[in-house]
Amino acid sequence: MVTPPLGRRPGKRDTRTEIVAAAREAFRTDGYDGTTIRSGARRAGVDPSLVHHYFGDKAGLFVAVMDLAHDPRRVSEQLALRAGSKGAGLVLAFLDIWEGPASTGEPGSGFIAMVQAASSAPEVATALREFLTERVWRPDGGAPGWGPALVSAQLAGVGWARYVMRVEPIASATPEEVAALVGPTIDRFMAGGQAPEGAGTATE
Amino acid sequence: MVTPPLGRRPGKRDTRTEIVAAAREAFRTDGYDGTTIRSGARRAGVDPSLVHHYFGDKAGLFVAVMDLAHDPRRVSEQLALRAGSKGAGLVLAFLDIWEGPASTGEPGSGFIAMVQAASSAPEVATALREFLTERVWRPDGGAPGWGPALVSAQLAGVGWARYVMRVEPIASATPEEVAALVGPTIDRFMAGGQAPEGAGTATE
Structure with a gap:
């Protein structure tokens, strides 16, 4: 076992996590505009230079907060079996990020904070897009293409209707109901094919 | 012809339009948070009480700005013939609101302002939802139901990807390309049925 040098914080990972x-708490209570690298550092009890070192700028810090320690692809595979299709599993995974056990604050508050920050600051939208491209849409480095772009548009629209606009019946439906209705569209966008016959049709 | 009483502004409609x-200019340059009933009234050269009289509160004023003198249902019917389906026509109408000849500022800037305001102020989201319910989703007064809710989620997601996140290829595609790909999903959500065979499949 390697003993860390005296005088250093016990581990990079813990400091980063702290x-x-x-920062998550700062963005939640003060909003994106009201939060600074300095105020985030003060809350964490570290020097602002350390925040710059780990995250670069405020947009980078915000993306790290949005990361939420989830890997959407892995989660989706787990949920696909339960949900019945890959698309429905992706919808469940998406909703789980914002309202599942690992989310903080009111259900959907993280999504609302993300929407607010990305629409207020173009550099946040750019940082989020680069993060999603690298981690989710196209880990091999290529351009996202129509499939991932349309899937992300559909998922974002669901979050918008459910958390921001609170449009019924999307706002009060269970995640499983939403997944059953929207999943086939996701499947179609992902596969470049048709939605499964008779699945997920919208009836009023 | 009826002559308006002396000393009154020439017509309610003109004052309201002014x-x-x-207010559109105020929201665009100062953002939702930076705009007040008072600053909007000052720009229009009217008394703040008149703004309160017409629009109630700031959220009501914002919704009036969002109205844009469009009736999405009427526009959609005109465009449906050109676009090939009602769903594709609705996508074209939606994009036309934010980037067509009648829009102001950068393409999509009105959508970004709307997203920013609704995610920053719950009363804006509520006012927009009530406006859409009354004017677009359910003019007969009932609850929106799954169809309009899912259609609005899909359209909002397209705006999010195209204007806020600028996800390619959605960001740079022509409105007709977006309509061809997303239209069948809208048709399916509206009809409670399947997308037309072979239409609008996503390929990378």
Whole structure:
């Protein structure tokens, strides 16, 4: 076992995690505009230069907060079996990020904070897009293409209707109901094919 | 012809239109948070009480700005013939609101302002939802139901990907390309049925 040098914080990972947790709280209570690298550092009890070192700028810090320690692809595979299709599993995974056990605050508050920050600051939208491209849409480095772009548009629209606009019946439906209705569209966008016959049709 | 009483502004409609135009400019340059009933009234050269009289509160004023003198249902019917389906026509109408000849500022800037305002102020989301329910989703007064809710989620997601996140290829595609790909999903959500065979499949 390697003993860390005296005088250093016990581990890079813990410091980073503490900063992200403090920043999450700062963004939640003060909003994106009201939060600074300095105020985030103060909450975490570290020097602002350390926040710059780990995250670059405020947009980078915000993306780290949005990361939420989830890997959407892995989660989706787990949920696809339960949900019946890959698309429905992806919808469940998406909703789980914002209202599942690992989310903080009111259900959907993280999504609302993300929408607010990305629409207020173009650099946040750019950082989120680069993060999603690298981690989710196209880990092999290519351009996202129509499939991932349309899937992300559909998922974002569901979050918008459910959390921001609170449009019924989307707002009060269970995640499983939403997944059953929207999943086939996701499947179609992902596969470049048709939705399964008779599945997920919208009836009033 | 009826002559308006002396000392009154020439017509309710013109004053209202002037206030909306001034408020649009105020929301665009100062954002939702930076705009007040008072600053909007000052720009329009009217008394703040008149703005309160016409629009109630700031959220009501914002919804009037969002109205844009469009009736999405009427526009959609005109475009449906050109686009090939009602769903594709609705997508074209939606994109036309934010980037067509009648839009102001950068393409999509009105959508970004709407997203920013609704995610920052719950009363804006509520006012927009009530406006859409009354004017677009359910003019007969009933609850929107799954069809309109899913259609609005899909359209909002397209706007999110195209204007806020600028996800390619959605961001740079022509409105007709977007309509061809997303239209069948809208048709399916509206009809409670399947997308037309072979239409609008996503390929990378």
